[in-house]
Amino acid sequence: MAIEFNNKVESYVNGLPEFQKTYFKEIPSWLSDIKNEAIKSFSKLGFPTPLDEDWRFTNLAPISRNSFQIASNGISEVNKESIDKFSIPSLDCHKLIFVNGRYVSDLSDIKSDADGIVIKSLKEALNSDKDLVEKHLGKYAEYKNDAFISLNTAYFEDGVFVYVPKSKIAEKPVYVLNISTNEEAQSLVNPRNLVIVEDNAEVKVVEHYVSTAQNVYLSNVVTEFVLGENANAEHYMLELESKKAFNISTLRIQQKRSSNIKSHSILLGGAIVRNNVHPVLNGEGCNSDIFGLYLPKDRQHMDNFMRVEHASPHCDSRQFYNGILDDKARGVFHGRIVVHEGAMLTDAKQTNRNLLLSDTAQIDTKPQLEIYNYDVKCTHGATIGQMDDEAIFYLKSRGIPNKEARRIMLQSFTNETLESMSLEPVRESMENLILEWFEESFANK
Amino acid sequence: MLEIRNLHVKVEDKEILKGLNLTVNKGEIHSIMGPNGSGKSTLSQVLAGKDAYEVTDGEVIFNGKDLLELDPEDRACEGIFLAFQYPVEIPGVANTYLLREALNAKRKYNDLKPLKHVEFGKLAREKMKDLEIDESFLKRSVNEGFSGGEKKRNEIFQMQILEPSLAILDETDSGLDIDALQVVAKGVNSMKSPDRSFLIITHYQRLLNYIVPDYVHVIYDGQIVKSGGKELAFELEEKGYGWIEEEKAAKV
Amino acid sequence: MSDFHKVAPTSEIEEGEIKSFIVESEIVAVCKVDGEYYAFKDECSHQTLPLSDGDIQGEIVTCCYHGAEFNVKTGEALCLPATDPIEIFEVKIENDEIFVKLG
Ligand SMILES: Nc1ncnc2c1ncn2[C@@H]1O[C@H](COP(=O)(O)OP(=O)(O)O)[C@@H](O)[C@H]1O
Numbered sequence: 001m002a003i004e005f006n007n008k009v010e011s012y013v014n015g016l017p018e019f020q021k022t023y024f025k026e027i028p029s030w031l032s033d034i035k036n037e038a039i040k041s042f043s044k045l046g047f048p049t050p051l052d053e054d055w056r057f058t059n060l061a062p063i064s065r066n067s068f069q070i071a072s073n074g075i076s077e078v079n080k081e082s083i084d085k086f087s088i089p090s091l092d093c094h095k096l097i098f099v100n101g102r103y104v105s106d107l108s109d110i111k112s113d114a115d116g117i118v119i120k121s122l123k124e125a126l127n128s129d130k131d132l133v134e135k136h137l138g139k140y141a142e143y144k145n146d147a148f149i150s151l152n153t154a155y156f157e158d159g160v161f162v163y164v165p166k167s168k169i170a171e172k173p174v175y176v177l178n179i180s181t182n183e184e185a186q187s188l189v190n191p192r193n194l195v196i197v198e199d200n201a202e203v204k205v206v207e208h209y210v211s212t213a214q215n216v217y218l219s220n221v222v223t224e225f226v227l228g229e230n231a232n233a234e235h236y237m238l239e240l241e242s243k244k245a246f247n248i249s250t251l252r253i254q255q256k257r258s259s260n261i262k263s264h265s266i267l268l269g270g271a272i273v274r275n276n277v278h279p280v281l282n283g284e285g286c287n288s289d290i291f292g293l294y295l296p297k298d299r300q301h302m303d304n305f306m307r308v309e310h311a312s313p314h315c316d317s318r319q320f321y322n323g324i325l326d327d328k329a330r331g332v333f334h335g336r337i338v339v340h341e342g343a344m345l346t347d348a349k350q351t352n353r354n355l356l357l358s359d360t361a362q363i364d365t366k367p368q369l370e371i372y373n374y375d376v377k378c379t380h381g382a383t384i385g386q387m388d389d390e391a392i393f394y395l396k397s398r399g400i401p402n403k404e405a406r407r408i409m410l411q412s413f414t415n416e417t418l419e420s421m422s423l424e425p426v427r428e429s430m431e432n433l434i435l436e437w438f439e440e441s442f443a444n445k
Numbered sequence: 446m447l448e449i450r451n452l453h454v455k456v457e458d459k460e461i462l463k464g465l466n467l468t469v470n471k472g473e474i475h476s477i478m479g480p481n482g483s484g485k486s487t488l489s490q491v492l493a494g495k496d497a498y499e500v501t502d503g504e505v506i507f508n509g510k511d512l513l514e515l516d517p518e519d520r521a522c523e524g525i526f527l528a529f530q531y532p533v534e535i536p537g538v539a540n541t542y543l544l545r546e547a548l549n550a551k552r553k554y555n556d557l558k559p560l561k562h563v564e565f566g567k568l569a570r571e572k573m574k575d576l577e578i579d580e581s582f583l584k585r586s587v588n589e590g591f592s593g594g595e596k597k598r599n600e601i602f603q604m605q606i607l608e609p610s611l612a613i614l615d616e617t618d619s620g621l622d623i624d625a626l627q628v629v630a631k632g633v634n635s636m637k638s639p640d641r642s643f644l645i646i647t648h649y650q651r652l653l654n655y656i657v658p659d660y661v662h663v664i665y666d667g668q669i670v671k672s673g674g675k676e677l678a679f680e681l682e683e684k685g686y687g688w689i690e691e692e693k694a695a696k697v
Numbered sequence: 698m699s700d701f702h703k704v705a706p707t708s709e710i711e712e713g714e715i716k717s718f719i720v721e722s723e724i725v726a727v728c729k730v731d732g733e734y735y736a737f738k739d740e741c742s743h744q745t746l747p748l749s750d751g752d753i754q755g756e757i758v759t760c761c762y763h764g765a766e767f768n769v770k771t772g773e774a775l776c777l778p779a780t781d782p783i784e785i786f787e788v789k790i791e792n793d794e795i796f797v798k799l800g
């Protein structure tokens with residue numbers, strides 16, 4: 001029997017026992033407890049409404065009033081070729097394939113890496129790496145006050161689990177491809193990822209979301225990144241969902257002393273997209289660099305919600321978010337920087353630049369500083385503009401054709417985000433997709 | 446090479462060029478001088494193809510082609526180059542990238558193969574040395590954070606790479622100190638050739654000490670009101686533009 | 698994407714009535730004015746609250762939350778606090794069924 005959800009919060013509450021029975025053979029009691037707690041929170045919170053300050057610009061009625069169901073397998077639609085079509089060409093990596101939120105080991109390819117490094121499906125890790133999972137899962141992404149985290153915590157089935165022990169370096173990046181297939185009914189998937197990087201260890205993780213058809217579904221992703229002292233990590237969120245889908249993702253990063261994270265979000269797909277990035281710099285001398293690029297067109301809506309928490313002294317954070325919006329698209333950038341008491345000598349910088357390619361595109365940008373401290377340096381700046389005609393003419397006067405000139409201008413804008421990516425194949429692949437985006441946009445003008 | 450006949454140009458309903466005539470032959474250097482607001486930049490921008498300017502009458506023939514029919518990029522590929530009075534800053538686009546794209550666009554237009562990176566690098570470095578431009582220039586964003594002098598030198602650098610058959614310099618000398626002026630002049634002089642013409646727009650006579658024009662024209666209120674040899678420039682320097690104004694007023 | 702989608706039978710909406718539907722990933726309000734059906738995004742341009750909670754008088758819909766008014770035929774905002782128009786969707790009736798075109 002399918003587990004179905006409708007516009008009533010109770011339907012989500014009622015489905016959970018059946019869900020746990022159907023999808024977990026023997027669910028550990030600690031996990032079951034968390035799931036039950038999480039759904040209680042969800043039933044209290046419900047989906048956010050525009051009256052909720054953090055959701056002022058994003059109307060979730062198309063989600064809260066919709067009906068969904070737990071996805072069926074859908075594996076028949078996916079094979080080696082379709083995987084190759086979606087994957088990043090020439091990326092030498094550990095490849096984990098998830099179809100409608102479920103791990104498909106036959107299509108995945110996990111290579112052997114340094115001793116002690118664990119890369120596997122989270123569901124598997126619930127047994128094999130029980131202590132680690134229990135110690136960390138749900139400890140950072142708090143479900144008590146966040147409807148989507150609580151929904152994910154209650155209904156997640158699988159995701160990627162990465163563990164890099166002390167002083168170990170994962171040579172190859174971990175590439176996680178999430179594919180939504182063409183289901184009869186609208187599916188709800190809750191990918192849940194846990195990445196543990198111990199002291200002095202290093203890893204790169206790429207999350208990639210695609211679909212085989214342009215249909216309606218909800219991807220509700222939660223990723224927890226735990227960084228030990230002096231650990232280094234890079235994270236990529238490549239969101240290429242169906243143009244009719246909803247993608248809500250939360251990246252929660254917990255940082256210890258002198259650790260570094262660089263995260264990149266590229267948003268291209270989805271009808272309504274919300275990208276939450278929430279690092280907590282909890283230890284002296286941490287670095288957190290968050291890059292984002294959102295390119296909504298047609299009637300897409302993309303909302304970027306940053307919450308950068310400085311909890312210790314001498315930490316640096318950078319947020320660079322650029323958006324290009326066309327047609328009737330809407331964009332939102334919320335950039336909240338919280339500097340806690342005691343986080344002296346914080347250096348936090350935030351920039352959000354936007355280009356509107358049509359009169360009907362719209363962007364709301366909202367920086368927020370919450371500072372409970374002296375002796376901090378926080379800067380933020382937002383710009384909204386059109387393509388610079390003077391610059392276009394200058395390029396054309398040098399012999400560069402109109403389309404090429406426009407492409408160069410847009411590329412200069414997107415490069416700010418892309419050039420910070422250390423994985424060349426990912427960058428190239430995104431560059432190509434963005435070029436296609438430009439081409440399509442120019443063709444319609 | 447260039448023939449401008451009875452050119453009338455409007456901007457935002459205001460007539461700025463009011464029947465301008467000018468002929469430039471192959472290999473000639475023409476200088477256009479005139480007070481502020483007389484229409485010098487308007488003329489140069491119209492020749493480069495800026496669409497904010499509306500041509501209401503007249504024609505411009507360039508190497509037998511109707512120039513006004515061509516898009517700006519095609520004009521450039523046909524051999525027109527404008528050194529802007531106020532070069533535009535383009536953050537995020539490297540100088541070298543702009544130049545290579547521009548040069549290769551022009552080569553493609555003329556059915557030539559694109560230059561390889563190495564070949565281009567060699568060419569660029571050669572020219573940069575002559576213009577006393579630092580290597581770091583190539584990597585920097587187009588004109589971003591450049592000083593006034595650097596911007597003007599960059600225009601001359603681009604001109605050297607693109608090798609136009611008609612170069613229009615719009616007040617390239619304005620705001621330059623004497624050293625920078627000499628570098629710019631040297632850059633122009635090194636490009637003189639029987640096949641290349643120059644239209645040197647300037648406010649001051651000073652530049653003409655270094656680049657000797659074959660003809661000097663005075664533009665006033667959207668028309669060429671006086672033409673002569675290089676001595677006309679000295680006359681203007683001595684008497685100022687007021688003299689032209691009075692002469693014109695007397696005629697009416 | 699810009700095809701017509703079936704929303705409801707015409708009998709479901711009475712004269713002067715406004716109802717809200719989920720169509721794919723969109724929320725659509727449909728109303729009937731002088732025998733004609735009109736559709737628009739069920740979201741006030743002021744605070745994204747549902748217009749279908751409000752009332753319709755002639756061709757004017759009033760947001761029940763903050764009083765903004767819009768013309769349902771043109772989408773035009775008629776009074777504060779709204780300044781931006783609402784999005785209008787094309788409607789067609791076939792075999793007593795209402796269809797709307799998104800985008
Ligand atoms: N884009 C424009 N919009 C409005 N007026 C303009 C524009 N460009 C030039 N003008 C006007 O045209 C006249 C001539 O300007 P310009 O060609 O720049 O003169 P010059 O270069 O000789 O100083 C001036 O009065 C100037 O204000």
Ligand SMILES: [Mg+2]
Nearest residue numbers: 485486530616
């Ligand atoms: Mg001028």
